[in-house]
Amino acid sequence: MTTRMDITARRKPANVVLYVVCILLAILSILPFWIMFANATRSTYQVQQQAISLIPSSYLLDNLKVLSGKTFDPIVGFINSLIISTGATFCAVYFSTLTAYALVAYSWRMRQPFFTVIMAVMMIPTQVTSIGFYQFMYRLHMTNNFLALILPSIAAPATVFFMRQYMLPTLSLDMVASARIDGAGEFRIFNSFVIPVMKPAMATQAIFTFVTSWNSLFMPMILLTRKENYTMPIMVSLLKGDIYKTEYGAVYLALAMSVLPLLVVYFILSKYIIAGVALGSVKE
Amino acid sequence: MQPGVKRIKGVSYAKYGYLFSIPFVLVFLFFSLYPTLYTAVIGFTDLKGVTTTSFNFLKDPFANFTGILNNATFQKSFVNTLVIWIINFIPQLSLAMLLTYWFTGRARNIRGEGVFKVMFYMPNIITAATVAILFASIFGYPVGPVNSILKAFGLASFDFSTSPWASKLIVAFIQFWMWYGYTAIILISGVLGINPELFESAEIDGASRGQAFFRITLPCLRTILLFTLITSLIGGLNMFEIPKLFNWNGGPANETMTTSVFVYAQAFSGTYLYNRAAAASMIMFLIIVALSAIVFYLMRDRYEARANRQARQAKRALRRARKGAAA
Known part of the structure; x- marks a missing residue:
């Protein structure tokens, strides 16, 4: 009894800290x-x-007018960001799952070398090769074209890696084989059987x-x-810039408008986001 | 480890492995590998000027590289990048470890643990550009919340943007503030992944919680810690939005200029020195490749590599046996 009280007493200050x-x-x-x-x-x-x-005041509308x-222009910015981020997210998630499926479900000669390459390039950020990317896009007349920011995410090595790690224990190859016996084509098996199994991983990714695409500045600033x-x-x-130098209220309002959608989404999805961050380290 | 579905009724499915990899491979070659090689090539040329696309190779092929390595601004930006990263990472890792120590104690049940994690991680998802300008406003001079506080305490207002060390510290603080929650969550989930039997047997042997932390938790976390260190360093070497926007283009007097801001400024402003920027990028690229090689060796699936090696050996043995039988 006394020892137990001792322990609680000893633990308390640390808990307060x-x-x-x-x-x-x-x-x-x-x-x-x-x-x-x-x-x-x-x-x-x-x-x-x-x-x-x-404490808030009452000049919201005046700041908006300024x-x-x-x-x-928050509406134009919002729409453009939404188009690019949605497109990039779809490409990254769908094609990464497809690539992971190729790596998990089939035995082919280049499978292991291909996976090794994916792991080797996974950590290299695109930013360090932006000069070549910009020149290449400029020659193709693809600057100011959203596709230059959307299509590259079809090849997202880190997403493929995550999808493969998730798919290995989750996907039952026996089920794939039985779908085959039922006469389903390979692409149909992927779309109507593999995708539903992969949904949790796809949602996390x-x-x-x-969020990464929405927040990125370097590449969009170069291209657009x-x-x-x-x-x-x-x-x-x-x-x-100078035109906002003394418009303090308006600058804060503009910042608030860029943060608000992210905060709303974050608090709705926070549980999944925190779990997703934790998963990233466990699955490695 | 995983058998793969090789054949059913004599049909080979291997071609689908290639087929389903085609989109990835094509896009990778087109949008990733080619631009990388192109950047490397531009580093050896005279390509500059805003709408120029044609170029000639330089007589001295490494002129851009030696020029960049001897460029005082590049040297300064490289040192700044490392200094800012270090003064952000040491407190970031220390705090993340402290939180990990607290949040993984089995005896303690922390109220609101989930809410705390959500709060700690929140700055990480906010647009870095917004965060940079928000902090620039908060540390604004003469009008800004921090200066209002200084005034309230009867202190003189301070122009943070003209002080080299204040600017560096604030940029490092923003990085710290955005990333400690991420690091803490990674470390906490790493600790929760450690076999609990290790802790139980340590407790039976009479180890204190501190001993268990230093003798079991830290050694088990070694890989995750190294992974965190290197990924954070790679991220740190690419630091762009905060130093670019907090104090316009890495000011004052380039004191917060990082290598990414330098590359951007060389290539997309003033005289548009694409060749110099490409050379600087390639130097950073090589450093990052070396760092990611370490991550690669950390993360490679050792068991799988071993299983594949065994499978290959078995196949070879089988072939040899068959040949022997034929002869």
């Missing part, structure tokens, strides 16, 4: 966004007087591919030079 640290970190995550949302509703004059406030006359093609991050990067 734990909760204090965790709560401080949580506040650290929220605070910048809170200030941003609050300032988005405050006038430039209010921000100038006191730039930190956790924004609407300038280059930052879809979330991460979408026309204003009507700008994505959301390019629009955001313009907020650093």
Whole structure:
């Protein structure tokens, strides 16, 4: 009895430290966004007087009016980002699953070398070869063409790797064989039997591919030079320019508009996202 | 390990393995391998100017490379990249380890563990461009929340954007803030993957929790830790949005310029020196290839490699036996 109380007594201070640290970190995550949302509703004059406030004000519409006359166009940016990210996500998830299926379900001579190549190039970011990519796209007249940002995700080595690791223990090759005996073609087996089995893995990868594509700045900024093609991050990067220098409230509002859709999606899917991040390390 | 479906009723399915890999292979060759080789080639040429596409090879093929390696701005950006990465990674890993230690204690039941994880990971999914400009506004001068706080405490307001060290520290802090939650979740799930019997037998042997952490958890996490280190370093070497946007193009006086910002500035502004930018990219490419080679050896499926080797040996033995029988 006494020993037990000793243990609880000893553990308590450590627990307090734990909760204090965790709560401080949580506040650290929220605070910048809170200030941003609050300032988005405050006038430039209010921000100038006191730039930190956790209480919203009533100048949201005025800030919106200031924004609407300038280059930052959240609707165009949103639509462009949505088209590119949706296209890239579909390509990456569908074709990576197909490639993983080729690696798991069939024995072919080049299977192992092919998988080795995929693993070898998995970690290399596309950013380091952007100069050649840009020149190549420029010659093909594909700058300002969304396909230049969508099609490359058909070859997503890291996604293929993840899909293969998930498929190995999950997919029953006996079931594939019995579907064959029923007379189903190979491509049909993939679409109507393999895809449903792979849905959880595809959903996880879809979330991460979408977020990565939505947030990327380097490649879109190089390729998309026309204003009507700008994505959301390019629009955001313009907020650093001189025309916004003193429009404090409007800049915060623009930032808030770029964050809001991501936060909504994040809090709806957070459970799956956290599980997906954890899975990435377990499945390796 | 996995038999694969080779033949049913004498039909070979191997061709479907090739067929289903075609989209990946074509797109990889077209959009990935070719641009990589093209970047390498441009590094040996005189390609510059905004709409230029034709080029000549240089008489001294390595002129761009030696030029870049001797370029003071490139050297500075390379050092900056490493410095910013290190001052972000050490606290990031330390905090992630502390959280892992706390969140994997079996005796403790942390209330709101899920909510904490969601909060810690949140900055990671927000657009880096937005985060950079948001922090630029927060540390703004003369008008900005941090300066408001300084004023409230009766301190003089401070222009963070003109101080080299303040700028570097803030960029590193943003990286830390965006990535510690990710690292913590990876490490926590790594610890949860360790065989619990190891901890049970350590407890029976009278090991303290600290001993168990240093003698069991850390050695078991070695691979994941190395993986985290190298992937973070590769990411760090490509750091772009934060240093580009926090303090316009790596300011003040290139103090927060990273190699990616340097490459972007060389290729897509001013005189459009594609050849110099390509040479700088290739230098970074080689460093990253060396780093990812380490990851490759870490992650390679050892069991599978062994199984394949055994299968090959068995096949060879069979062939030899058949030949012997024929002779």
